Amino acid sequence: MSDVRAIAGRVALVEDDPDLRASTQQLLTLAGFDVVPFVAAQPALLAIDADFDGIVVTDVRMPHMSGIELFRTLRERDPTLPVVLVTGHADVEMAVDALKAGAWDFLSKPFDPDALIAAATRAVAARALALDNRRLRAQAAGGEQAALIGRSPAIVRLREMIPVLADTDIDLLIEGETGTGKELLARLIHRAGRRARHRFVAVACAALPGQAIEDELFVTVGDRGIVGAQRGTLFLDDIDQAPRALQGRLTQVIEDRAIRGHRDAVPVDIRVIATAAEEAQRAPDAIAPALLYRLAAVRLRIPPLRERREDVPLLFAHLVDASAARLRREVPPLTHEARDLLAHHDWPGNVRELAHFADRFVLGLDGSGSMAASDDASRPLPERIAAFEREAILAAIAATGGEIGAAIDRLGIPRKTFYYKVQRLGIDLKTVRGQP
Known part of the structure; x- marks a missing residue:
């Protein structure tokens, strides 16, 4: 039968004693870990950055730079990186202090092999979760969850x-x-x-x-x-x-x-x-x-989008921001034509179709992105941003029938920010709410 065992996780093993390094590497490898050995702290620091997709197991007593110093340096780079310290009897108090400072765990020599495997397994799982959360936050900022x-x-x-x-x-x-x-x-x-x-x-x-x-x-x-x-x-x-x-x-x-x-x-x-x-x-x-x-x-x-029309303006705003950043273009002001399309089109291609429209809008290729107009392109950037914000606020108020609370929810901004922008942009809410 084929061996289809998956790697349990990556471990950077820092140990200056060659015999102990070899035996520990063999132990972790047999347990399914992908082990990267280092003979000292300095080469480990060169290889381990904030995006390292694993954990660190390090001896405490090493020449030139101790495991405690290595832990402190790595913690400055990434506080979520788990570091397991391996200590001699005389270093236990030092390791306990490091544990209070954020070290993942420590083991006293001679350590129980099962204890090391258990500590590494828990640390690898925590590291994977931390990196995944970091990726999800980055993807949310980049539009992948649109x-x-x-x-x-x-x-x-x-x-x-x-x-x-x-x-x-x-x-x-x-x-x-x-x-x-x-x-x-x-x-x-x-x-x-x-x-x-x-x-x-x-x-x-x-x-x-x-x-x-x-x-x-x-x-x-x-x-x-x-x-x-x-x-x-x-x-x-x-x-x-x-x-x-x-x-x-x-x-x-x-x-x-x-x-x-x-x-x-x-x-x-x-x-x-x-x-x-x-x-x-x-x-x-x-x-x-x-x-x-x-x-x-x-x-x-x-x-489909036609069943959740209330999401279309928020989705479109997100996609336009992402498209403008990707294409290195300014966000054009929202036009009446674009607003009408967002409100009444059925979007049979759903989010994919809306994303393509956002790209065309940013590039001014669909006839509704007024960025293509020479008079808008000549205006200063603050004026164009203010015009876009004004259009977005007026569109939200119109779409909610003049319900200010619902308009604020639709815009996705704090209430205080909404009223600040209304005042700065000179929007008369009483007049706007009375308009059809």
Whole structure:
């Protein structure tokens, strides 16, 4: 049977004693860790930065720079990086002080091998979670979570479900129209749970030719196909468009949690998330009943934009900001034409179509982005920003029928900021609220 054991995590091992370094490296390697050995603190500092995707295990007493000094320097770089200290009897008090200062753990020599493995396992899990949270914050700033931005009850509920489902091993079926963000939701669920430190393997079921199914998906060695998702997530995109033969083999894998090879069945520890078109938009037998039964323990539906129109202005504002930053262009003022389109268009392509419109708007290519007008381009930047803010505030008030509280919610800014901008921009709320 093939060895499909996944790496448990990365460990930077800093130890100047060659025998102890070799034995500790062997211990951690056999436990499934990817060990990077260092003979001293200085070379470790050169290799470990704030984005290091692992933990540090270091001896305390070393020449030139001690393990305590190494810990303090690393903590300045990244306070979330776990550092496990290995101490002699005389250094225990020093290690306890370091523990109070934020060290992850310390072990006294001679240490129990199981204690080191347990400490490293806990630290690796904490490190993976910290890095995942950091990536999610960066992605939120960069627009990757755009599809789940909004205040409609359905979108709020989906966001609330992510941490609930993340650490369960229940297989999921995500249904929705094209462009609604089904794969995004699957990736966010994967990243929020304990499987985040392992791979998210995406399979485009509709695009797999017959021979590729055997050659790529159901291999039992290496890191391709299903075995590549070991201890991670297998993402089956457009499962309703998969051939029946493929659906049958996937049903067997999901049921047995194993791939049947020529001689043996190779076990796989995977979490399966599949996507499909809306139930009403696909044929009744598009998904084989046996497969649907196994996938649909939890079914999530992402509504199309036409069912959550209240989210469109907020989504568009987010996408325009992201597009302007990516294209290195100024944000143009919102025009009446663009506002009318946002309010009345059905957006059959959903968030993907809205994102394309945001790009065209920023570039002035759709006829509604007034940035293309020479008179606007000649205006100073503060004036253009003020004009955009004024248009956005007036649009929010109009869209909510003059309800100021609802307009503030739609704009997504604090109440104090709203009234400050209203005063600075010279907006007469009484007059505006009386306008149709």
